[in-house]
Amino acid sequence: MKIEISQRLKNLPPYLFAEIDRMKKEAIVNGRDIIDLGVGDPDMPTPIHIIESLYESAQNPANHRYALNYGMPLLRNEMASWYKKRFQVKLNPDTEILPLIGSKEGIAHIPLAFINPGDEAIIPDPCYPPYISGTIFAGGVCHIVPMLESNGFFPDLDKIDCQVAKRAKLIFLNYPNNPTAAIANEEFFKKVVDFATENNIIVCHDAAYSEIYFDGCKPLSFLQIDGAKEIGVEFHSLSKTYNMTGWRIGFAIGSSEIIKALAAVKSNIDSGIFQAVQFAGIVAMKTDKSHINSLSQMYKSRRDVLADGLNALGWKVPKPKATFYVWMPVPPGSTSTEFSKMLLEKCDIVTTPGIGFGRNGEGYIRMALTVSEDRLKEAVGRIKKLHEK
Numbered sequence: 001m002k003i004e005i006s007q008r009l010k011n012l013p014p015y016l017f018a019e020i021d022r023m024k025k026e027a028i029v030n031g032r033d034i035i036d037l038g039v040g041d042p043d044m045p046t047p048i049h050i051i052e053s054l055y056e057s058a059q060n061p062a063n064h065r066y067a068l069n070y071g072m073p074l075l076r077n078e079m080a081s082w083y084k085k086r087f088q089v090k091l092n093p094d095t096e097i098l099p100l101i102g103s104k105e106g107i108a109h110i111p112l113a114f115i116n117p118g119d120e121a122i123i124p125d126p127c128y129p130p131y132i133s134g135t136i137f138a139g140g141v142c143h144i145v146p147m148l149e150s151n152g153f154f155p156d157l158d159k160i161d162c163q164v165a166k167r168a169k170l171i172f173l174n175y176p177n178n179p180t181a182a183i184a185n186e187e188f189f190k191k192v193v194d195f196a197t198e199n200n201i202i203v204c205h206d207a208a209y210s211e212i213y214f215d216g217c218k219p220l221s222f223l224q225i226d227g228a229k230e231i232g233v234e235f236h237s238l239s240k241t242y243n244m245t246g247w248r249i250g251f252a253i254g255s256s257e258i259i260k261a262l263a264a265v266k267s268n269i270d271s272g273i274f275q276a277v278q279f280a281g282i283v284a285m286k287t288d289k290s291h292i293n294s295l296s297q298m299y300k301s302r303r304d305v306l307a308d309g310l311n312a313l314g315w316k317v318p319k320p321k322a323t324f325y326v327w328m329p330v331p332p333g334s335t336s337t338e339f340s341k342m343l344l345e346k347c348d349i350v351t352t353p354g355i356g357f358g359r360n361g362e363g364y365i366r367m368a369l370t371v372s373e374d375r376l377k378e379a380v381g382r383i384k385k386l387h388e389k
């Protein structure tokens, strides 16, 4: 039998990390001591009180059954109060909050609720890949807009063709941003609300890194802006905030009409979050604020070790104000892939070439601060030796 994959799978952009993945595997097989700054996955364990809560809830047979699609009311209430405490915006837990099996799940599914075949979604570049794959799976067309350093890594909304703006159904945004680490200000968010309201575009704002920030630069929520709740949704995640990437729990908030449509899609695809994980999520969101402070402090110290260390060698490493990524320009004369390969070959350091996040990521590499300070010092030491050769 001939097995033929669907056109939508064929339409996905090519996977650009294959060569680096192969080199990394080979290096590990050969016993080389790899420092992996490639993956955006926290290295620290989930706090123990959250694990204990799961352990306890997992023993109750009442939690072993299919969960409610909308999540337990108790969970939605906790999400509302967590959000209110942090951003001072009140949400109706029954209509304006939808628990997700990780925010990626909601992000990838939301185009199915609004995009008809051939409809356009506006997507900033570089970006987190599910904005693109979700749009393509829904039969949509990605209208890519560059996010340039010269514009603070904001897409220039004034430069979007007005015909495109009129046609577009969705726009994806993400601040604090992966991979560039940019933070949005109120002025930009206000422009987004005006642009979206004028053109009837649904805003999907990904706020996965809202709690990882430094130097007092506390990120805003898109829904803090007047009018935002009428035209948009925001995606939140427990993954990065509580070191829970494997647990799969996040939530969407915002316009009740948008939330309702996303819920309708999901009710046909999944059957909710394991209820024991929902209880653990409640416990996580009640965690003392000191957890978030010390988490950010840890990433900040790591950031300083890496950036100060490399800058002392004459590199030009910007210090991010949020996220756990360093987005660094590569030296002139090499592509992001060539530079990444060189670091892997000569220093056994894995990084992510910017081109993997889109065309406008070319010229940069991303380094994740998800290894210990000692390992980052070791990484700097190896690069220093390279300079001495």
Ligand SMILES: *Cc1c(COP(=O)(O)O)cnc(C)c1O
Binding pocket: 040, 101, 102, 103, 104, 105, 128, 174, 178, 206, 208, 236, 237, 238, 239, 240, 245, 248, 249, 250
């Ligand atoms: C990690 C990440 C997420 C969160 O994913 P979960 O599915 O909630 O684990 C969402 N958006 C971006 C940009 C991320 O880097």
